[in-house]
Amino acid sequence: MHIERILAGWVDELEARIYRGLEVTGFVQDEAGVDVELSDGRSMRAQYLVGCDGGRSLVRKAAGIAFPGSEPTISNLIAVAELAEKPPEWGVRRDAVGTHALAPVEYEIRDGEIVYADHGPIGVLVTERSPGPNAEPTLGDLSAALIDAYGTDYGVRSAVSISRFTDAARQAAAYRKGRVLVAGDAAHVHPPDGGQGLQTGVQDAVNLGWKLAQVVKGISPEGLLDTYHAERRPVGARVLRNAMACAALRRDDDRTTALRDAIGELLGMDEPRRRFAAMMSGLDIRYDLGEGHPLLGRRMPDLDLIAEDGPLRVFTLLHDARPVLLNFGELGAFDLTPWADRVRRVDARCEGVWELPGLDAAPAPGAVLVRPDGHVAWAGDAGWSGLTEALGRWFGPPALS
Ligand SMILES: Cc1cc2nc3c(=O)[nH]c(=O)nc-3n(C[C@H](O)[C@H](O)[C@H](O)COP(=O)(O)OP(=O)(O)OC[C@H]3O[C@@H](n4cnc5c(N)ncnc54)[C@H](O)[C@@H]3O)c2cc1C
CATH class of the missing domain: 3.50.50.60 (FAD/NAD(P)-binding domain)
Structure with a gap:
């Protein structure tokens, strides 16, 4: 919300x-x-x-x-509701059907421990025994799933929201x-x-x-x-x-538990953990824009720059969703005039390390062309080889003078 x-x-x-x-x-x-x-x-x-x-x-x-894609094999109900009776304990519970959880929506962390509020709505997550219908779930569905998982629905009522999600892909x-x-x-x-x-x-x-x-x-x-x-x-x-x-x-069967433990061990190591974190956060995305500098197609790092008007961060230049050509001093002679109505040129200095999740330090380019979505359309050096083509490819043909 x-x-x-x-x-x-x-x-x-x-x-x-x-x-x-x-x-x-x-x-x-x-x-x-x-x-x-x-x-x-x-x-x-x-x-x-x-x-x-x-x-x-x-x-x-x-x-x-x-x-x-694949059909659902499992479904969960997720809801915010009131319970007439307080369950013996809050938190997550696993059984052969899947994961279930009950806890007040409001909580605070005290000395590293979660302390739940003793009032207010309750967050409910419950796995259904078999995939539910592809329709809006009702309070009756939630009550039935709770009884199946906990043996009681704790007097569930007044649901603010109930939705069903599945493992379909x-x-x-x-x-x-x-x-x-x-x-x-x-x-x-x-x-x-x-x-x-x-x-x-x-x-x-x-x-x-x-x-x-x-x-x-x-x-x-x-x-x-x-x-x-x-x-x-x-x-x-x-x-x-x-x-x-x-x-x-x-899943909670013996084989999946063994697989989960093995994956857990793997993710205890630095390199696999870094790669997975980069993938799950989407910060390592690289669009295939062809051969070139290691930054090509990747997200532009949010580096600290010193520009003519003072220090700034790269991402602030992207706020108005326009392309930017960042020049670090090698491109003095490049004439951007035919694209000046579309592409902003910023001359700057940068001393930071060019690194990204999923990419160890890349060689610092002399200049970089950044698309409005923050991905690098071109990166190069003094010869600015390929820059004219990249400008035309992404930001239209040059304006006639
Ligand atoms: C339990 C759960 C937890 C999640 N947690 C995360 C998370 O932590 N991080 C994350 O990134 N994602 C998470 N997601 C996924 C995320 O919620 C969805 O991917 C996201 O909400 C999809 O957004 P959407 O705008 O594409 O579609 P929707 O959120 O489905 O929005 C579609 C909109 O279109 C409207 N609409 C539908 N049909 C029409 C029509 N014919 N005419 C006009 N309007 C219409 C609907 O009313 C709705 O407002 C989670 C999902 C679930 C189920």
């Missing part, structure tokens, strides 16, 4: 219009745009339609984009079909293990947003949108793979 408020506040600042309380009920696309049908009977014409409408995405289905076969694109859970669903769904979806949107803006403004050709599928689908596939592996480790 807190994150939603922050994001909604940001959207307000951008003066994008939100139509609340309306649903998309269908659409028709032609060569020039998409007619979107709304639940109040009206329709809207748009150049492109991006379905960010969750795992059951109507937009994905109506576009005819396949969603292959599916990914859209295509992230773009003509003028329709999908992002977030509409493009990929997977078990929540490792907490990777939201970050992957937000990264989808950040990858797509600037490309879509450039195409709509006529800065770049439509083909730029195909790089969205090419870059983001492999990232989604990797998230599905590691979330499925984590979910498999949740």
Whole structure:
């Protein structure tokens, strides 16, 4: 809720219009745009339609984009509710069916120990004996699952929220079909293990947003949108793979316990732990932009710079979602004028180490071109070989003087 408020506040600042309380009920696309049908009977014409409408995405289905993957083998109910009776203890419990947990939503940490509030709503997580139906769960479902797991439902009532999640893992076969694109859970669903769904979806949107803006403004050709599928689908596939592996480790039989212990031992070692942390956090993502500097396609490190106006951090330069050419002194002669309306040039000094999760120190480049999504489009030195091509590829052809 807190994150939603922050994001909604940001959207307000951008003066994008939100139509609340309306649903998309269908659409028709032609060569020039998409007619979107709304639940109040009206329709809207748009150049492109991006379905960010969750795992059951109507937009994905109506576009005819396949969603292959694995069926659920297990399901969980997660809820915030009141209990009439206090359970003998709070916390996590494992049995042959799976993991269950009961605890007050409010707590504080005192001397390293969790101290739960003695009032307020209770967070409930309960594994169902067999995968529940693909429908909104009810208080009755929650009560039945609690009785199955704990022998009682503790008088559960007044649920603020109840939702069901499963270990199903599916990914859209295509992230773009003509003028329709999908992002977030509409493009990929997977078990929540490792907490990777939201970050992957937000990264989808950040990858797509600037490309879509450039195409709509006529800065770049439509083909730029195909790089969205090419870059983001492999990232989604990797998230599905590691979330499925984590979910498999949740089981409580002897063999899985042995496997969990073996993986635990492996993650006790520095290198495997570093690699897994870099992967699960998504901080090691490298888009395949071809051969070149080790930073090419990776996230630009958030280095401390000394620029003409004083010290600054690289990420502050990305706040207005425009490309930046950072010049560390080797590119004095490069003429950026044909892209000056789109690409900001910053001359700076940098003494930090160029390192990233998943990449040990990289050689410091003389200059680096950073896309609005924070990924490196080009990195090089005095000869600026390939910079003109990278500028054209990502930020449109040079302006005629
Ligand atoms: C238990 C659990 C824990 C998780 N923990 C984490 C975590 O720690 N970190 C993390 O990164 N991720 C986590 N996730 C995953 C994360 O919650 C999801 O990946 C994320 O919410 C997906 O966002 P979304 O906007 O793509 O889809 P959704 O959140 O499903 O939003 C879709 C929106 O589209 C709207 N919509 C649907 N159909 C239509 C229509 N036809 N017209 C108009 N609007 C429509 C819906 O009302 C909804 O508002 C967790 C998931 C679960 C189940």
